[in-house]
Amino acid sequence: MMENSIYLQMKHRLKIKRGDILKLQDIAHIIVPEGLKDLHEITVLKNTSNIEKKFFVLDVISVVRKIKRRYPDADIQIIGPTETIFEMEEQRKKASPLLFALVWLLLFIGSGLAIINFHEETSMQAMHQKIYWMMTGKMNSTPYIVQIPYSLGLGVGMVLFFNHVFKKRINEEPSPLEIEMFNYQQDLDQYVVLNKHKESAKYHDDP
Template identity: 75%
Template sequence: MENTIYIQMKHRMKLKKGAVIRLGDIAQLIVPDSLKHLHELQVLKNTKDVEKKFIVLDVMAVISKIKNRCPDADVQVIGPTEIIFEIEEKRKASPSIIFVLVWLLLFIGSGLAIMNFHEETSMQTMHQKIYWMMTGKINSNPYVVQIPYSFGLGLGMILFFNHLFKKRINEEPSPLEIEMFNYQQDLDQYVVLNKHKESTNYSDDH
Protein backbone atom coordinates (compact mmCIF):
# COMPACT_ATOMS: atom_id res chain seq x y z
CA MET A 1 0.00 0.00 0.00
CA GLU A 2 2.91 2.35 0.60
CA ASN A 3 3.85 2.17 -3.10
CA THR A 4 0.32 2.38 -4.49
CA ILE A 5 -0.21 5.11 -7.08
CA TYR A 6 -3.67 6.17 -8.18
CA ILE A 7 -3.77 7.90 -11.55
CA GLN A 8 -6.70 9.51 -13.34
CA MET A 9 -5.77 10.82 -16.77
CA LYS A 10 -7.39 13.78 -18.44
CA HIS A 11 -9.30 13.12 -21.63
CA ARG A 12 -7.96 15.94 -23.82
CA MET A 13 -5.35 18.67 -23.69
CA LYS A 14 -4.07 21.36 -26.02
CA LEU A 15 -0.36 21.22 -26.64
CA LYS A 16 2.10 23.75 -27.99
CA LYS A 17 4.84 22.49 -30.25
CA GLY A 18 8.06 21.85 -28.39
CA ALA A 19 6.37 21.58 -25.01
CA VAL A 20 7.53 18.96 -22.51
CA ILE A 21 4.61 17.30 -20.76
CA ARG A 22 4.98 15.93 -17.25
CA LEU A 23 2.83 13.40 -15.48
CA GLY A 24 1.34 16.03 -13.20
CA ASP A 25 0.16 17.94 -16.29
CA ILE A 26 -1.91 15.13 -17.75
CA ALA A 27 -3.32 13.37 -14.71
CA GLN A 28 -4.54 13.66 -11.16
CA LEU A 29 -2.31 11.64 -8.88
CA ILE A 30 -2.59 10.21 -5.40
CA VAL A 31 0.88 9.10 -4.39
CA PRO A 32 2.78 8.51 -1.14
CA ASP A 33 5.01 11.32 0.05
CA SER A 34 8.07 9.35 -1.02
CA LEU A 35 6.85 9.35 -4.63
CA LYS A 36 5.86 13.01 -4.95
CA HIS A 37 8.63 13.43 -7.51
CA LEU A 38 6.51 11.49 -10.03
CA HIS A 39 4.57 14.68 -10.70
CA GLU A 40 7.64 15.90 -12.60
CA LEU A 41 8.11 12.68 -14.59
CA GLN A 42 8.35 13.52 -18.29
CA VAL A 43 5.86 11.50 -20.31
CA LEU A 44 5.88 13.36 -23.62
CA LYS A 45 8.54 15.37 -25.39
CA ASN A 46 10.16 15.78 -28.82
CA THR A 47 7.01 17.49 -30.10
CA LYS A 48 8.76 20.39 -31.81
CA ASP A 49 8.72 18.80 -35.26
CA VAL A 50 5.35 17.10 -35.00
CA GLU A 51 3.40 17.50 -38.23
CA LYS A 52 0.19 15.88 -37.06
CA LYS A 53 -2.80 17.61 -35.53
CA PHE A 54 -3.35 15.02 -32.78
CA ILE A 55 -1.20 12.81 -30.58
CA VAL A 56 -2.70 9.98 -28.53
CA LEU A 57 -0.87 8.84 -25.40
CA ASP A 58 -1.97 5.51 -23.97
CA VAL A 59 -1.97 4.83 -20.25
CA MET A 60 0.22 1.76 -20.81
CA ALA A 61 3.04 4.03 -21.98
CA VAL A 62 2.55 6.14 -18.85
CA ILE A 63 2.63 3.07 -16.60
CA SER A 64 5.80 1.90 -18.34
CA LYS A 65 7.53 5.19 -17.54
CA ILE A 66 6.37 5.03 -13.93
CA LYS A 67 7.66 1.45 -13.62
CA ASN A 68 11.01 2.49 -15.07
CA ARG A 69 11.31 5.10 -12.36
CA CYS A 70 9.69 3.08 -9.55
CA PRO A 71 9.75 -0.67 -10.32
CA ASP A 72 7.93 -1.61 -7.10
CA ALA A 73 5.06 0.83 -7.64
CA ASP A 74 1.51 -0.51 -7.80
CA VAL A 75 -0.28 1.66 -10.36
CA GLN A 76 -4.08 1.84 -10.20
CA VAL A 77 -5.75 3.53 -13.17
CA ILE A 78 -9.08 5.30 -12.74
CA GLY A 79 -11.06 6.75 -15.63
CA PRO A 80 -9.78 7.32 -19.20
CA THR A 81 -7.04 5.05 -20.52
CA GLU A 82 -5.71 7.50 -23.10
CA ILE A 83 -5.27 11.22 -23.49
CA ILE A 84 -5.58 13.17 -26.73
CA PHE A 85 -3.20 16.05 -27.33
CA GLU A 86 -4.33 18.65 -29.84
CA ILE A 87 -1.39 20.52 -31.34
CA GLU A 88 -2.02 24.26 -31.31
CA GLU A 89 -1.21 25.93 -34.59
CA LYS A 90 0.18 29.42 -34.87
CA ARG A 91 -2.47 31.90 -35.90
CA LYS A 92 -1.60 33.72 -39.07
CA ALA A 93 -4.50 36.15 -38.82
CA SER A 94 -5.47 38.25 -35.84
CA PRO A 95 -8.48 37.07 -33.77
CA SER A 96 -10.42 40.22 -34.68
CA ILE A 97 -10.12 39.53 -38.41
CA ILE A 98 -11.19 35.91 -37.90
CA PHE A 99 -14.16 37.07 -35.81
CA VAL A 100 -15.29 39.54 -38.48
CA LEU A 101 -14.98 36.97 -41.28
CA VAL A 102 -16.87 34.31 -39.33
CA TRP A 103 -19.52 36.84 -38.31
CA LEU A 104 -20.04 37.95 -41.93
CA LEU A 105 -20.23 34.35 -43.12
CA LEU A 106 -22.80 33.40 -40.49
CA PHE A 107 -24.79 36.60 -40.97
CA ILE A 108 -25.06 36.24 -44.75
CA GLY A 109 -25.63 32.48 -44.62
CA SER A 110 -28.33 32.63 -41.95
CA GLY A 111 -30.00 35.58 -43.69
CA LEU A 112 -30.18 33.71 -46.99
CA ALA A 113 -31.46 30.59 -45.25
CA ILE A 114 -34.26 32.52 -43.52
CA MET A 115 -35.24 34.36 -46.72
CA ASN A 116 -35.31 31.14 -48.74
CA PHE A 117 -37.41 29.47 -46.05
CA HIS A 118 -39.88 32.36 -46.07
CA GLU A 119 -40.07 32.29 -49.84
CA GLU A 120 -40.75 28.55 -49.95
CA THR A 121 -43.44 28.75 -47.28
CA SER A 122 -45.08 31.92 -48.73
CA MET A 123 -44.63 33.76 -45.46
CA GLN A 124 -45.56 37.14 -46.92
CA THR A 125 -48.87 35.74 -48.16
CA MET A 126 -49.48 34.29 -44.72
CA HIS A 127 -48.83 37.67 -43.08
CA GLN A 128 -51.27 39.29 -45.51
CA LYS A 129 -53.93 36.75 -44.57
CA ILE A 130 -53.29 37.28 -40.86
CA TYR A 131 -53.62 41.04 -41.32
CA TRP A 132 -56.86 40.56 -43.29
CA MET A 133 -58.24 38.29 -40.55
CA MET A 134 -57.37 40.87 -37.86
CA THR A 135 -58.52 44.04 -39.64
CA GLY A 136 -60.75 42.96 -42.50
CA LYS A 137 -58.54 44.96 -44.90
CA ILE A 138 -56.14 43.84 -47.61
CA ASN A 139 -52.60 45.13 -47.27
CA SER A 140 -49.70 43.94 -49.46
CA ASN A 141 -47.16 45.06 -46.81
CA PRO A 142 -48.67 44.40 -43.36
CA TYR A 143 -45.80 45.87 -41.33
CA VAL A 144 -47.85 45.66 -38.14
CA VAL A 145 -47.48 41.87 -38.46
CA GLN A 146 -44.07 41.66 -40.11
CA ILE A 147 -42.17 43.88 -37.66
CA PRO A 148 -43.22 42.01 -34.48
CA TYR A 149 -42.59 38.75 -36.32
CA SER A 150 -39.02 39.86 -37.14
CA PHE A 151 -38.32 40.77 -33.52
CA GLY A 152 -39.86 37.51 -32.39
CA LEU A 153 -37.67 35.60 -34.82
CA GLY A 154 -34.54 37.19 -33.36
CA LEU A 155 -35.71 36.57 -29.79
CA GLY A 156 -36.45 32.97 -30.66
CA MET A 157 -32.91 32.52 -31.98
CA ILE A 158 -31.48 33.96 -28.75
CA LEU A 159 -33.59 31.59 -26.64
CA PHE A 160 -32.73 28.65 -28.91
CA PHE A 161 -28.98 29.16 -28.66
CA ASN A 162 -29.25 30.16 -24.97
CA HIS A 163 -26.77 33.02 -25.37
CA LEU A 164 -26.93 36.78 -25.54
CA PHE A 165 -23.49 37.74 -26.82
CA LYS A 166 -21.17 36.04 -24.27
CA LYS A 167 -23.78 35.78 -21.50
CA ARG A 168 -25.60 32.50 -20.98
CA ILE A 169 -29.30 32.86 -20.24
CA ASN A 170 -29.52 29.73 -18.10
CA GLU A 171 -27.46 26.66 -17.26
CA GLU A 172 -29.25 24.37 -19.70
CA PRO A 173 -27.05 23.54 -22.73
CA SER A 174 -28.32 24.70 -26.08
CA PRO A 175 -28.99 22.25 -28.95
CA LEU A 176 -25.91 23.64 -30.69
CA GLU A 177 -23.72 22.93 -27.66
CA ILE A 178 -25.09 19.39 -27.46
CA GLU A 179 -24.35 18.81 -31.15
CA MET A 180 -20.85 20.22 -30.72
CA PHE A 181 -20.32 17.94 -27.72
CA ASN A 182 -21.48 14.90 -29.69
CA TYR A 183 -19.24 15.91 -32.58
CA GLN A 184 -16.26 16.25 -30.22
CA GLN A 185 -16.97 12.82 -28.73
CA ASP A 186 -17.12 11.24 -32.19
CA LEU A 187 -13.95 13.05 -33.24
CA ASP A 188 -12.09 11.88 -30.13
CA GLN A 189 -13.20 8.31 -30.68
CA TYR A 190 -12.06 8.46 -34.30
CA VAL A 191 -8.68 9.90 -33.33
CA VAL A 192 -8.12 7.23 -30.68
CA LEU A 193 -9.02 4.37 -33.03
CA ASN A 194 -6.87 5.65 -35.88
CA LYS A 195 -3.92 7.01 -33.94
CA HIS A 196 -3.54 4.28 -31.33
CA LYS A 197 -0.57 2.70 -33.10
CA GLU A 198 1.21 6.07 -33.08
CA SER A 199 0.38 6.91 -29.47
CA THR A 200 3.94 6.67 -28.16
CA ASN A 201 5.91 7.85 -31.19
CA TYR A 202 6.81 11.14 -29.56
CA SER A 203 7.25 9.94 -25.99
CA ASP A 204 10.58 9.52 -24.26
CA ASP A 205 11.84 5.96 -24.52
CA HIS A 206 13.94 6.21 -21.37
Protein backbone atom coordinates in the same frame (compact mmCIF):
# COMPACT_ATOMS: atom_id res chain seq x y z
CA MET B 1 0.60 -3.10 -0.47
CA MET B 2 -1.49 -0.06 0.49
CA GLU B 3 1.76 1.87 1.10
CA ASN B 4 2.71 1.39 -2.57
CA SER B 5 -0.74 2.05 -4.05
CA ILE B 6 -0.79 4.67 -6.81
CA TYR B 7 -4.07 6.03 -8.16
CA LEU B 8 -3.80 7.28 -11.72
CA GLN B 9 -6.38 9.17 -13.76
CA MET B 10 -5.36 10.27 -17.25
CA LYS B 11 -6.52 13.68 -18.44
CA HIS B 12 -8.77 13.28 -21.46
CA ARG B 13 -7.46 16.10 -23.70
CA LEU B 14 -4.60 18.58 -23.48
CA LYS B 15 -3.34 21.38 -25.69
CA ILE B 16 0.43 21.70 -25.82
CA LYS B 17 3.02 23.78 -27.63
CA ARG B 18 5.85 22.47 -29.76
CA GLY B 19 8.95 21.89 -27.64
CA ASP B 20 7.06 21.21 -24.40
CA ILE B 21 8.43 18.47 -22.15
CA LEU B 22 5.58 16.87 -20.22
CA LYS B 23 5.88 15.24 -16.85
CA LEU B 24 3.47 12.80 -15.24
CA GLN B 25 1.79 15.55 -13.20
CA ASP B 26 1.04 17.41 -16.45
CA ILE B 27 -0.85 14.61 -18.16
CA ALA B 28 -2.58 12.83 -15.25
CA HIS B 29 -4.11 13.24 -11.82
CA ILE B 30 -2.21 11.04 -9.41
CA ILE B 31 -2.43 10.14 -5.73
CA VAL B 32 0.76 8.61 -4.34
CA PRO B 33 2.16 7.77 -0.88
CA GLU B 34 4.58 10.20 0.72
CA GLY B 35 7.57 8.07 -0.21
CA LEU B 36 6.75 8.14 -3.93
CA LYS B 37 6.28 11.90 -4.42
CA ASP B 38 9.03 12.00 -7.02
CA LEU B 39 6.66 10.20 -9.42
CA HIS B 40 5.16 13.57 -10.26
CA GLU B 41 8.42 14.52 -11.97
CA ILE B 42 8.71 11.49 -14.28
CA THR B 43 9.16 12.74 -17.84
CA VAL B 44 6.47 11.21 -20.03
CA LEU B 45 6.80 13.05 -23.33
CA LYS B 46 9.80 14.63 -25.00
CA ASN B 47 10.78 15.65 -28.54
CA THR B 48 7.45 17.39 -29.03
CA SER B 49 9.18 19.94 -31.25
CA ASN B 50 9.42 17.17 -33.87
CA ILE B 51 5.69 16.49 -33.95
CA GLU B 52 4.35 17.16 -37.43
CA LYS B 53 0.68 16.35 -37.02
CA LYS B 54 -1.91 18.19 -34.96
CA PHE B 55 -3.08 15.24 -32.82
CA PHE B 56 -1.41 12.32 -31.12
CA VAL B 57 -2.40 9.94 -28.32
CA LEU B 58 -0.68 8.64 -25.20
CA ASP B 59 -2.19 5.49 -23.68
CA VAL B 60 -2.11 4.61 -20.00
CA ILE B 61 -0.05 1.44 -20.62
CA SER B 62 2.93 3.59 -21.61
CA VAL B 63 2.57 5.57 -18.39
CA VAL B 64 2.25 2.43 -16.25
CA ARG B 65 5.38 1.03 -17.90
CA LYS B 66 7.39 4.12 -16.91
CA ILE B 67 6.16 3.95 -13.32
CA LYS B 68 6.97 0.24 -13.08
CA ARG B 69 10.53 0.88 -14.30
CA ARG B 70 11.12 3.09 -11.28
CA TYR B 71 8.91 1.27 -8.76
CA PRO B 72 8.43 -2.38 -9.86
CA ASP B 73 6.41 -3.23 -6.73
CA ALA B 74 3.96 -0.35 -7.08
CA ASP B 75 0.26 -1.22 -7.12
CA ILE B 76 -1.21 1.04 -9.81
CA GLN B 77 -4.97 1.65 -9.83
CA ILE B 78 -6.26 3.20 -13.07
CA ILE B 79 -9.33 5.39 -12.84
CA GLY B 80 -11.25 6.93 -15.73
CA PRO B 81 -9.85 7.45 -19.27
CA THR B 82 -7.18 5.10 -20.56
CA GLU B 83 -5.57 7.59 -22.93
CA THR B 84 -4.82 11.29 -23.29
CA ILE B 85 -5.32 13.13 -26.55
CA PHE B 86 -2.78 15.87 -27.26
CA GLU B 87 -3.53 18.72 -29.62
CA MET B 88 -0.69 20.87 -30.87
CA GLU B 89 -1.39 24.59 -30.57
CA GLU B 90 -0.64 26.33 -33.82
CA GLN B 91 0.51 29.93 -33.87
CA ARG B 92 -2.53 31.98 -34.72
CA LYS B 93 -2.32 34.52 -37.45
CA LYS B 94 -3.81 37.93 -36.89
CA ALA B 95 -7.33 38.05 -38.28
CA SER B 96 -7.74 40.19 -41.37
CA PRO B 97 -10.54 42.81 -41.07
CA LEU B 98 -11.24 42.38 -44.78
CA LEU B 99 -11.60 38.59 -44.42
CA PHE B 100 -13.82 39.05 -41.36
CA ALA B 101 -16.06 41.48 -43.25
CA LEU B 102 -16.27 39.12 -46.24
CA VAL B 103 -17.23 36.11 -44.08
CA TRP B 104 -19.78 38.20 -42.16
CA LEU B 105 -21.31 39.42 -45.44
CA LEU B 106 -21.54 35.89 -46.87
CA LEU B 107 -23.19 34.57 -43.71
CA PHE B 108 -25.60 37.52 -43.58
CA ILE B 109 -26.67 37.09 -47.21
CA GLY B 110 -26.85 33.30 -46.93
CA SER B 111 -28.99 33.32 -43.78
CA GLY B 112 -31.21 36.06 -45.25
CA LEU B 113 -31.80 34.04 -48.41
CA ALA B 114 -32.57 30.93 -46.36
CA ILE B 115 -35.23 32.79 -44.36
CA ILE B 116 -36.72 34.35 -47.50
CA ASN B 117 -36.93 30.99 -49.28
CA PHE B 118 -38.51 29.38 -46.22
CA HIS B 119 -41.15 32.12 -46.03
CA GLU B 120 -41.84 31.83 -49.73
CA GLU B 121 -42.30 28.05 -49.54
CA THR B 122 -44.65 28.32 -46.56
CA SER B 123 -46.66 31.26 -48.01
CA MET B 124 -45.86 33.39 -44.97
CA GLN B 125 -47.08 36.61 -46.61
CA ALA B 126 -50.50 35.08 -47.33
CA MET B 127 -50.62 33.86 -43.73
CA HIS B 128 -49.92 37.34 -42.40
CA GLN B 129 -52.63 38.76 -44.63
CA LYS B 130 -55.08 36.18 -43.32
CA ILE B 131 -54.12 36.96 -39.70
CA TYR B 132 -54.64 40.68 -40.38
CA TRP B 133 -58.06 39.93 -41.91
CA MET B 134 -59.01 37.82 -38.87
CA MET B 135 -57.97 40.66 -36.52
CA THR B 136 -59.51 43.62 -38.39
CA GLY B 137 -61.99 42.18 -40.88
CA LYS B 138 -60.15 43.99 -43.70
CA MET B 139 -57.83 42.75 -46.42
CA ASN B 140 -54.36 44.33 -46.60
CA SER B 141 -51.59 43.28 -48.98
CA THR B 142 -48.89 44.68 -46.66
CA PRO B 143 -49.99 44.07 -43.06
CA TYR B 144 -47.01 45.73 -41.37
CA ILE B 145 -48.73 45.59 -37.99
CA VAL B 146 -48.26 41.82 -38.19
CA GLN B 147 -45.03 41.61 -40.16
CA ILE B 148 -42.94 44.00 -38.04
CA PRO B 149 -43.57 42.24 -34.68
CA TYR B 150 -43.03 38.89 -36.43
CA SER B 151 -39.64 40.05 -37.77
CA LEU B 152 -38.57 41.33 -34.35
CA GLY B 153 -39.76 38.10 -32.72
CA LEU B 154 -37.77 36.07 -35.25
CA GLY B 155 -34.57 37.85 -34.20
CA VAL B 156 -35.32 37.51 -30.48
CA GLY B 157 -36.16 33.85 -30.98
CA MET B 158 -32.80 33.21 -32.62
CA VAL B 159 -30.99 34.90 -29.73
CA LEU B 160 -32.88 32.78 -27.20
CA PHE B 161 -32.32 29.63 -29.27
CA PHE B 162 -28.53 30.07 -29.38
CA ASN B 163 -28.48 31.37 -25.78
CA HIS B 164 -26.00 34.16 -26.52
CA VAL B 165 -26.01 37.92 -26.95
CA PHE B 166 -22.66 38.46 -28.63
CA LYS B 167 -20.23 36.82 -26.13
CA LYS B 168 -22.61 36.98 -23.15
CA ARG B 169 -24.49 33.81 -22.22
CA ILE B 170 -28.14 34.32 -21.26
CA ASN B 171 -28.28 31.33 -18.89
CA GLU B 172 -26.27 28.23 -18.00
CA GLU B 173 -28.19 25.90 -20.30
CA PRO B 174 -26.08 24.85 -23.33
CA SER B 175 -27.36 25.95 -26.73
CA PRO B 176 -28.15 23.43 -29.51
CA LEU B 177 -25.05 24.65 -31.34
CA GLU B 178 -22.89 23.91 -28.29
CA ILE B 179 -24.43 20.44 -28.02
CA GLU B 180 -23.64 19.75 -31.67
CA MET B 181 -20.08 21.02 -31.21
CA PHE B 182 -19.71 18.77 -28.15
CA ASN B 183 -20.94 15.74 -30.12
CA TYR B 184 -18.54 16.61 -32.94
CA GLN B 185 -15.65 16.86 -30.46
CA GLN B 186 -16.55 13.46 -29.01
CA ASP B 187 -16.58 11.88 -32.47
CA LEU B 188 -13.28 13.56 -33.32
CA ASP B 189 -11.67 12.31 -30.10
CA GLN B 190 -12.85 8.77 -30.81
CA TYR B 191 -11.40 8.92 -34.31
CA VAL B 192 -8.08 10.24 -33.03
CA VAL B 193 -7.84 7.54 -30.36
CA LEU B 194 -8.50 4.78 -32.90
CA ASN B 195 -6.03 6.07 -35.49
CA LYS B 196 -3.16 7.82 -33.70
CA HIS B 197 -1.78 5.39 -31.11
CA LYS B 198 1.19 4.22 -33.18
CA GLU B 199 2.33 7.74 -34.04
CA SER B 200 2.90 8.79 -30.41
CA ALA B 201 5.50 6.17 -29.42
CA LYS B 202 8.51 8.11 -30.76
CA TYR B 203 7.82 11.06 -28.42
CA HIS B 204 8.00 9.05 -25.20
CA ASP B 205 10.88 9.56 -22.86
CA ASP B 206 13.48 6.82 -22.75
CA PRO B 207 13.75 4.71 -19.58
